[in-house]
Amino acid sequence: MVVSTLGSIASSREHFFTKKIPYAQAKRNAFSLIELIFAIVVMGITVVSLPVVMNSNDKGISATVIQEAIFGASAELNMILSYRWDENSLDEVVNPNGLSQVIETGDCENNATLINFRLRPGHIAQPLHRRCLDSNTTTVSVLGQDANDLDDIDDANTTAKSMFINDATTTTGYKTDYQSDLSITYSNMGGLVNANDAKLIEITVKDGTTVITKLRSYTLNIGEVDFYKKTY
Numbered sequence: 579m580v581v582s583t584l585g586s587i588a589s590s591r592e593h594f595f596t597k598k599i600p601y602a603q604a605k606r607n608a609f610s611l612i613e614l615i616f617a618i619v620v621m622g623i624t625v626v627s628l629p630v631v632m633n634s635n636d637k638g639i640s641a642t643v644i645q646e647a648i649f650g651a652s653a654e655l656n657m658i659l660s661y662r663w664d665e666n667s668l669d670e671v672v673n674p675n676g677l678s679q680v681i682e683t684g685d686c687e688n689n690a691t692l693i694n695f696r697l698r699p700g701h702i703a704q705p706l707h708r709r710c711l712d713s714n715t716t717t718v719s720v721l722g723q724d725a726n727d728l729d730d731i732d733d734a735n736t737t738a739k740s741m742f743i744n745d746a747t748t749t750t751g752y753k754t755d756y757q758s759d760l761s762i763t764y765s766n767m768g769g770l771v772n773a774n775d776a777k778l779i780e781i782t783v784k785d786g787t788t789v790i791t792k793l794r795s796y797t798l799n800i801g802e803v804d805f806y807k808k809t810y
Contacts, residue, residue, distance in 0.1 A: 760780070
């Protein structure tokens with residue numbers, strides 16, 4: 579009886595170790611240790627790099643706003659350059675709708691018997707070209723706005739002003755109140771021209787007291803040239 583029982587146990591043990599378990603039953607629905615470690619590493623990298631990404635995005639937005647401010651200053655500069663050179667460049671009484679002409683600064687010809695009368699060196703003695711004003715007593719005006727108008731370059735001379743409409747430093751506005759400071763002065767361009775023959779336009783873009791950039795342009799007392807027109 580004992581022998582028979584031991585034989586049964588041995589037979590069951592052999593059957594247990596030799597029985598093939600189906601693959602579907604052997605497959606486990608769980609993470610392996612290497613997969614778990616890899617997931618933890620990826621999550622750690624993501625958490626660490628998130629502030630860096632957010633900071634980089636914030637710097638990108640700030641750089642875009644600065645570029646927008648520079649473009650605004652450039653547009654303002656180009657607009658000012660479209661005005662006539664000086665309040666006295668045009669005789670509004672004699673020819674209010676005419677072209678700007680050169681203001682006498684000492685080099686316009688005053689001899690009425692010469693072909694280059696009221697011309698300066700470099701002018702072309704032909705109609706519709708640049709020439710000096712008929713009056714040799716007209717001088718350049720004092721810098722600054724005059725007659726409460728905005729028709730010549732130095733009328734635009736202003737102090738610092740905000741560049742954006744919504745300049746509130748909140749989440750709904752800009753983080754910084756960028757300002758433009760416009761300055762217009764007479765310049766001899768390092769001795770190249772007479773002291774009152776050139777104006778220096780300078781626009782400073784700044785963030786509070788920090789200067790972001792400066793845009794400069796010279797404009798000269800050379801008058802305007804007309805074009806030949808045909809009537810049909």
